[in-house]
Amino acid sequence: MRLLLIAFIFLILGILAISFALYFSSIPAYTNSYSFTLTDLSGKTIPIPKMSGEIYITGHTNSSVKIELVKEIVLVKSQNITGTFNIKANDEGINEIILINGVYPSKVDFTVEIYNTEILPIGEVVAGIFIVISLILFGYSRVK
Numbered sequence: 001m002r003l004l005l006i007a008f009i010f011l012i013l014g015i016l017a018i019s020f021a022l023y024f025s026s027i028p029a030y031t032n033s034y035s036f037t038l039t040d041l042s043g044k045t046i047p048i049p050k051m052s053g054e055i056y057i058t059g060h061t062n063s064s065v066k067i068e069l070v071k072e073i074v075l076v077k078s079q080n081i082t083g084t085f086n087i088k089a090n091d092e093g094i095n096e097i098i099l100i101n102g103v104y105p106s107k108v109d110f111t112v113e114i115y116n117t118e119i120l121p122i123g124e125v126v127a128g129i130f131i132v133i134s135l136i137l138f139g140y141s142r143v144k
Contacts (some may be wrong), residue, residue: 007137014130016028021123029053038065038101041131044129046097046112053117055091059086066100085110 029051036044041108048055061081068078071093079087093113099108 003141005061007141010134010137011053011129014127014134017123017130018127021120022136023129024101024118025053025115025117025123027115028113029116031111032109033109035109036099036107038099040103040105042101044099044100046099048095048097048114049111050093050095051091051094051114052063053091053115055087055089055094055111056115057087057110058085059108061106061108061110063104063106064102065106065108066102068098068100069094070096091119102117125129 064082066080078087
């Protein structure tokens with residue numbers, strides 16, 4: 001009976017571990033909104049905190065703008081945008097967003113969200129270990 005109780009406890013711990021991992025990887029670790037008016041042939045650098053996970057940039061511009069995601073001095077991603085845009089990238093320490101305007105003045109509104117998805121694989125492994133231990137204990141309690 002005691003072994004069955006321990007097996008249930010490990011099963012509950014496994015379910016809780018995966019629940020916490022899914023919850024904490026689905027809430028944004030960083031969110032900020034920006035609104036800029038860029039003159040022709042100008043640029044703007046926006047610093048963001050270094051994190052690991054996924055970065056989502058969503059927004060709107062009324063003219064052609066080039067957006068670059070930079071890690072230290074290395075260009076991670078570059079994309080020309082016009083109108084409504086959605087950009088997704090793996091945030092491997094990206095610390096700057098650079099906006100480079102074209103010939104015409106433009107207004108850029110966007111939101112940056114960074115999700116800490118690095119915790120999800122760790123939570124899955126921990127939950128898997130707890131669930132496997134509980135299944136072994138369930139099987140052993142049935143044999144006894």
